[in-house]
Structures are given as structure tokens and as C-alpha cells.
Amino acid sequence: MMERLTGAERQIALIICVVMAIVGLVMAAAGHGDPMGSHGAIVLIAAGITTFFVLRAIGEPEPAEDRTVDYYDDPTKAGLVIALFWAVVGMGMGVWVAAQLAWPDLRIDAAWSSFGRIRPVHTSGVIFGFGGNALIATSYHVMQRTSRARLAGHVSPWFVLLGFNLFCIIAASGYLMGVTQSKEYAEPEWYADIWLVIVWVVYFVLYIRTLARRNEPHIYVANWYYLAFILVVAILHIVNNLAVPASLTGAKSYSAFAGVQDAMTQWWYGHNAVAFFLTAGFLGMLYYFLPKRAERPIYSYRLSILSFWGIVFFYIWAGSHHLHYTALPQWVQTLGMTFSVMLLVPSWASAGNALMTLNGAWHKVRDDATLRFMMVAAVFYGLSTFEGSFMAVRAVNSLSHYTDWTVGHVHAGAMGWVALITFGSIYSVVPLLWKRETMYSWKLVEWHFWLALAGTVIYVFAMWNSGIIQGLMWRTYTDSGTLAYSFTDTLVAMHPYYVARACGGALFLTGAILAAYNVYMTIRHAPEKRPERDYPTSSEAVEPAVPAAE
Amino acid sequence: MDLTHDLTSVIAKSFGLFYLIALSVGITVYAYWPSLGKRFDKAANSILDDEDGPCR
Numbered sequence: 001m002m003e004r005l006t007g008a009e010r011q012i013a014l015i016i017c018v019v020m021a022i023v024g025l026v027m028a029a030a031g032h033g034d035p036m037g038s039h040g041a042i043v044l045i046a047a048g049i050t051t052f053f054v055l056r057a058i059g060e061p062e063p064a065e066d067r068t069v070d071y072y073d074d075p076t077k078a079g080l081v082i083a084l085f086w087a088v089v090g091m092g093m094g095v096w097v098a099a100q101l102a103w104p105d106l107r108i109d110a111a112w113s114s115f116g117r118i119r120p121v122h123t124s125g126v127i128f129g130f131g132g133n134a135l136i137a138t139s140y141h142v143m144q145r146t147s148r149a150r151l152a153g154h155v156s157p158w159f160v161l162l163g164f165n166l167f168c169i170i171a172a173s174g175y176l177m178g179v180t181q182s183k184e185y186a187e188p189e190w191y192a193d194i195w196l197v198i199v200w201v202v203y204f205v206l207y208i209r210t211l212a213r214r215n216e217p218h219i220y221v222a223n224w225y226y227l228a229f230i231l232v233v234a235i236l237h238i239v240n241n242l243a244v245p246a247s248l249t250g251a252k253s254y255s256a257f258a259g260v261q262d263a264m265t266q267w268w269y270g271h272n273a274v275a276f277f278l279t280a281g282f283l284g285m286l287y288y289f290l291p292k293r294a295e296r297p298i299y300s301y302r303l304s305i306l307s308f309w310g311i312v313f314f315y316i317w318a319g320s321h322h323l324h325y326t327a328l329p330q331w332v333q334t335l336g337m338t339f340s341v342m343l344l345v346p347s348w349a350s351a352g353n354a355l356m357t358l359n360g361a362w363h364k365v366r367d368d369a370t371l372r373f374m375m376v377a378a379v380f381y382g383l384s385t386f387e388g389s390f391m392a393v394r395a396v397n398s399l400s401h402y403t404d405w406t407v408g409h410v411h412a413g414a415m416g417w418v419a420l421i422t423f424g425s426i427y428s429v430v431p432l433l434w435k436r437e438t439m440y441s442w443k444l445v446e447w448h449f450w451l452a453l454a455g456t457v458i459y460v461f462a463m464w465n466s467g468i469i470q471g472l473m474w475r476t477y478t479d480s481g482t483l484a485y486s487f488t489d490t491l492v493a494m495h496p497y498y499v500a501r502a503c504g505g506a507l508f509l510t511g512a513i514l515a516a517y518n519v520y521m522t523i524r525h526a527p528e529k530r531p532e533r534d535y536p537t538s539s540e541a542v543e544p545a546v547p548a549a550e
Numbered sequence: 551m552d553l554t555h556d557l558t559s560v561i562a563k564s565f566g567l568f569y570l571i572a573l574s575v576g577i578t579v580y581a582y583w584p585s586l587g588k589r590f591d592k593a594a595n596s597i598l599d600d601e602d603g604p605c606r
Contacts, residue, residue: 069603145600213603218593288597297594305581305590313573331559432601 001074002057004065009155013054016159021047030249034189035177039170039251045292046166052440071144071411072253073433075157079137080426080433082165084516087419090125091509097122098505102498112176116268120175120187127185127277127413136161136203139226141286141429143207146223147214156206162285163199166194179251185265185273186240193241200234221304225284228312232276242270260327267322278413282310282421283350286381289425290354290374294364299356303349310346314339317480321392323445326403333394338393344385351382369442369449373424376453381417399471408463415456415508423448423515428520437529439522444514451511456523458504466497 004011007084015179024047026041097119100106107113130387140157144150151157171188172178211219242256286487291298298304320328320336355378358365365375387409391400400406427445431438439445473493476484580586 071604144604146597148600148605150604216596220590220593222597292597295597295598297591301590301594302581303589306577309573309577313570329555329559331563335562339558406601507574 001078002053003060004063004074005154007062009124010054010058010522012155013158014051014058016155017051017054021051023047024523032252033193034247034250035174035179036251038164038177039174039191040170042173043166044169046169047161050162053172058085058263070085070150071141072151072157073141073287074236075161075323076140076429078134078423079140079161080430080468081131081519082138082161083422084426084512084519085495086125086129086133086168086361087512088509088516090122090127090129091116091512092123092504093125095509099497101365102438111178115145117175121172123185124168124171124175124187126173126419127273129165131278131418131422132164132168133161134426135226135229135277135285136164136178138425138429140279140288142222142226142284143210143432146216146288147211147218148203148216149210149213149264151206151511152209152213153206155395156202160199160203160206162530163195165340167196167199170195174251181241181243181253181255182357183255185248186237186266186269186452189251190243190245191251193237193243195235197234197238200230200237204230204234214484217224220288221298221308222284222288224266224308225280225287227282229276229281232272232312232316234279235278236269236272237498240265245439260323263323264320264328268316268319271322272315274413275311275318278418279315282418285421285425286350286354286374286378287429289421290371291357293371293424293428294358294361294366294373296357296361299353299359303353306350307346307353310349311343311446314343314346315472318343318392321397324335324394324397337392338392343391344389347385347389348382351378351385354378356382363486370424370427370447371446373420373427374417376449377417377421377424379413380420382454384413386415386429387412395414399475400467403465403467403470404497405471407466408467411463412456415452415459419508419512420452420456425454426519430522431526434523434526435529436526440518440526444518448511448514449519451507455504455506455508459501460504462497462500462504466494466501469493469497469534 002013005013021044024040024043028037028044031037031040036280040152092533096106097115100115100118111117129204140151156361167188176191179189181189186340207223207227210454211223226307243253244256245408246252246254248466255262277503287298287304317339318336320332322336323342324333324337325539326333358375365371390396391405393411400409470493473485473490474483478484
């Protein structure tokens with residue numbers, strides 16, 4: 001793929017690789033004996049592999065293609081394949097974590113395999129590895145199409161994609177070594193955080209520069225969602241990760257905030273990671289791929305603008321609902337609760353807009369599993385945002401907080417909404433990007449759909465039951481005013497649901513494996529599609545303006 | 551002036567309220583501004599056929 005870069009671009013890529021290798025070497029040397037040293041070695045290896053691919057192309061002739069006639073889709077393709085790899089890894093870890101809770105012997109007695117270490121590998125693997133790569137890849141696709149402009153740069157999209165994956169690998173390997181700053185969804189330590197800021201700024205600049213080249217007067221709404229995702233995640237990430245390293249040669253750092261301020265900053269970050277990483281970006285996907293697949297424009301474009309600003313300005317205040325009944329001032333808790341309830345309006349506006357777009361095309365939903373993925377994703381989006389608003393109410397939260405109900409809610413969102421819209425988008429975009437007629441097997445898509453839906457429903461119902469039983473047992477008192485149940489009693493009561501949850505997760509994982517196989521076979525074996533479109537031809541173009549007689 | 555809890559709560563309860571109201575009014579006016587309708591329709595339809603390559 002590096003052959004499509006010009007000579008000058010290959011040189012820039014090589015310089016970046018060499019700088020990375022030096023950074024890795026310094027980290028490995030300075031952090032010797034600390035997990036930071038191992039991370040230095042990982043950076044060095046990653047730089048070495050990338051250097052190999054660049055060097056292999058460096059002597060090749062300049063690319064002959066005319067860059068003005070086509071979109072640049074190589075990074076998108078790579079990103080989608082990487083996202084599917086992370087889906088299998090992240091969801092596989094999830095099934096293992098769930099199975100550990102049901103059958104504790106599966107912990108296999110090593111330090112790295114303990115629940116506290118592999119759980120963040122699951123969460124980060126799915127959210128950042130699978131979700132993040134899918135967002136980056138589809139954003140490259142959408143920004144070019146909606147702007148009718150080629151990506152503004154050929155090295156920077158690769159830098160963002162590969163740099164982000166280096167971050168993911170450093171994060172996941174760090175968790176296994178015990179590196180964490182104990183902030184949910186922000187576990188990686190300071191050097192990984194700094195690296196992500198660099199990658200993210202390049203991503204933002206790339207997006208803005210591509211939009212600046214656009215040939216449409218209006219920026220299509222999907223781009224607004226993707227941009228909100230990039231911009232707000234950058235702000236959240238920088239503020240929440242403000243920390244002082246204990247030493248420049250070690251991984252350990254201390255947060256710049258203390259006590260309840262630290263908790264508030266963390267949940268301002270944490271809930272907006274849900275809002276802007278797991279919602280805004282994927283709404284961008286929804287607003288592009290759902291109308292496209294249904295071959296109908298979005299039901300109400302005006303409503304999509306209203307719900308965009310509603311989501312952006314309400315979500316940012318909602319984080320304090322994670323801290324009900326804590327040392328956080330009561331009015332801040334109430335503020336978070338109120339905004340969470342108000343959020344239902346823009347959230348349902350988006351879900352309703354998606355479903356109304358399909359109104360009149362239900363036969364397509366019936367026949368096309370890819371579109372059905374997106375339809376069910378919109379339904380789960382509506383369900384889980386309703387549930388979220390409900391759980392943010394203080395009285396409900398007193399029952400649900402710290403129980404499996406929260407876990408069920410997160411998975412209704414992550415599996416039912418985020419993963420399904422992503423799989424739907426992948427199935428609709430893969431044949432297009434690799435110029436195939438269809439996916440390799442529509443039956444496998446159909447199998448994947450039902451496995452994913454069954455897995456999600458089993459998972460969510462198991463966690464609702466488990467969480468509510470757990471919450472009720474925790475708050476049941478005897479006549480003499482003591483707690484009626486011990487903690488162990490609650491665990492015994494939850495065990496059957498833990499088994500059911502592991503089974504639901506396994507079904508979902510099976511679906512993801514089918515997706516990875518199907519995409520691989522599509523790339524390798526599906527019949528090629530002859531392009532139907534007219535290629536714009538310039539005087540230098542190789543093709544004749546009038547095709548030769550056949 | 552110190553950034554005390556009292557001060558921040560007063561700002562949140564006064565300015566915070568009014569700027570959100572102003573924003574929501576402004577956005578609603580923008581979204582429903584009659585002359586923008588054609589532009590929005592064009593944008594909504596523009597994605598349905600966008601595989602014919604970039605213009606630049």
C-alpha cells in the first residue's frame with residue numbers, strides 16, 4: 001500500500017518511523033526494569049515493522065495514478081480490518097472475563113490473568129480497539145464522500161491510524177503488566193496519554209483540512225457528529241489525564257486533582273466518553289450509512305441539526321449522575337440528573353429520525369440483514385438512552401448503582417447500539433471499497449445478525465435480573481435493623497445470571513468471528529464488480545474518453 | 551478573586567441557565583430558517599450518490 005505514496009511522502013513516513021524508533025529506544029533504556037521499559041521495546045518493534053514496509057516501497061517508481069479522480073481509501077480499508085481484529089480480541093476477552101465470574105477457576109492463577117487486569121483489556125479492546133478503529137476508518141470514508149474531496153494528505157491518515165493502534169497496544173499490554181492510573185476508560189499512564197494527544201491533534205487537523213477542500217456548500221450532518229467526537233474527546237482526554245509522573249523513567253503518575261474533584265473530573269470524562277466516543281461518532285455513522293443503505297434521504301434533516309446540538313450541550317453536564325450519594329455537592333448531583341433526563345429528547349429525536357427514514361422501506365429491512373443491523377441499532381439506541389435517563393434519577397440510582405444493572409445498561413448500548421451500527425456499516429462499505437459485487441456470504445451476515453441480537457438480549461436480560469436482585473438484597477433489612485443478606489448470599493443468587501451472561505457474550509463473539517471471516521473471504525474470493533460509474537477523464541488520463549467498441 | 555464553590559454555583563445557576571436558553575433558541579431558529587430548507591434538502595440527498603469520485 002506504501003507504493004501509492006509519492007517519493008517525498010515515503011521520505012516523510014521514513015523520518016517519522018526513525019523518530020519513533022529513537023523514542024522507543026530512549027524509553028526502553030530509561031525505563032529499564034519498569035513497565036515503561038517494556039513499552040519502549042514495543043514502540044521500537046512497532047517502528048521497526050513500519051520502517052520495513054516503508055523501506056520496501058522506497059525504491060519503487062513514483063505512483064502513476066491521477067489523484068484528482070479518486071478517493072484515497074487504503075487507510076479506510078486497513079482500519080476496517082484492524083477494527084475486526086480488535087473486535088474478536090476485545091469480545092473474546094469479554095467472554096473470558098464473564099466466564100471468570102461464573103467459574104472462578106478460569107482465572108488460571110497468574111498475575112496477568114486476574115479479573116482486574118483483563119477486564120480493562122476487554123473494555124479498552126472493544127471501545128478503543130474495535131470502536132475507535134471503526135470510527136477512524138469510517139470517518140475517512142464519510143469525510144471524503146460528503147465533501148467530494150480526497151483526503152488532505154496521504155501520510156497523516158496512516159499516522160493517525162497506526163499511531164492510534166500503537167496507543168491501544170501500549171494500553172492493553174500495560175494492563176496485563178499492572179500499569180493503570182485507576183480511572184475508568186482512562187487507565188493508560190502518562191506517556192501513552194501524551195502520545196494519544198499528538199495522534200488526536202493530527203486527526204483533527206486532517207479532518208478540518210479535508211473539509212476545507214470540500215465541494216459542497218453545506219457540511220453534511222454526519223461530519224458534525226464525527227467532528228464533535230474528535231474535538232470533545234481531545235478536550236476530555238487532556239483534562240482528565242492531567243497528572244504528574246512520579247519519575248520520568250517510570251510509568252507511575254499522580255492525578256493533578258484530589259478527592260471529590262478528581263471523582264468529578266473522572267466522571268465528567270467518563271460519561272462524555274460514552275457521549276462523544278460511543279454516541280456522537282457512531283451517530284455520524286448512522287446518519288451516513290443508514291440513509292445510504294436504505295437509499296432514502298434522512299427523514300428530517302432539520303431534526304438532525306436540533307438533536308446534534310441538544311446532544312452536544314446536554315451530555316457535557318450529565319457526568320455527575322455517576323456520583324449520587326457521594327461527597328459531591330447535592331446541587332451538582334441534581335444538575336447531572338436533570339440534564340440526563342433532558343437528554344432523552346435529542347436522543348429519541350435521533351433514534352426516531354432513523355426509524356422514520358426507514359418508514360416506507362420496511363421491505364428492505366426485512367430482506368437486507370445489513371440494513372436490519374442498523375435498524376435494530378437505532379432501536380437499541382432509543383432503549384438504552386431511555387434506560388440511562390431513568391437510571392440517572394437519584395431514587396432509581398439508589399437501587400441500580402454498583403449493581404449489574406449498570407453493566408447491563410452499558411452492554412445494551414455497546415452491543416445493541418454501537419456494535420450493531422458498526423457491523424451494519426462494515427457490511428455496507430466493504431463490498432464498495434474492495435469493489436466486490438456483494439459480501440462473500442449473505443447467509444453469514446444473516447447468521448451474524450441473529451447471533452448478535454440473541455446474544456445482546458440474553459446478556460441484557462441476565463444483567464437486569466442479576467442487578468435488581470443484587471440491589472434489592474443489599475437494601476433488605478431484618479426486623480432488628482440488620483442487613484438480611486451477606487455479600488456472599490448475593491453472589492450465590494447472581495450465579496445463574498452470570499452463566500447466562502457468559503453464554504450471551506459467547507453468542508455475540510461468535511457473530512463477530514463470522515463477520516471477520518466473511519470480510520476476509522469477501523476481500524479474497526468474492527467476484528469483482530465492474531464499475532458502473534462514469535470516470536471523469538482528464539487529458540492525461542490513461543482511459544480514452546470514448547470507450548473502444550466491445 | 552478566589553474561585554470558590556459559592557461563586558461557581560452562582561455562575562452555573564445564572565449565566566449557565568441563560569446561555570443554554572440562548573443557544574437553544576439560536577439553534578432552533580437556524581434549523582427552521584425557511585430559506586435554508588433548500589440547502590438542507592440538497593445536503594440530505596447529496597449522500598445518496600457520491601461514489602463518482604472527488605471534485606478535487
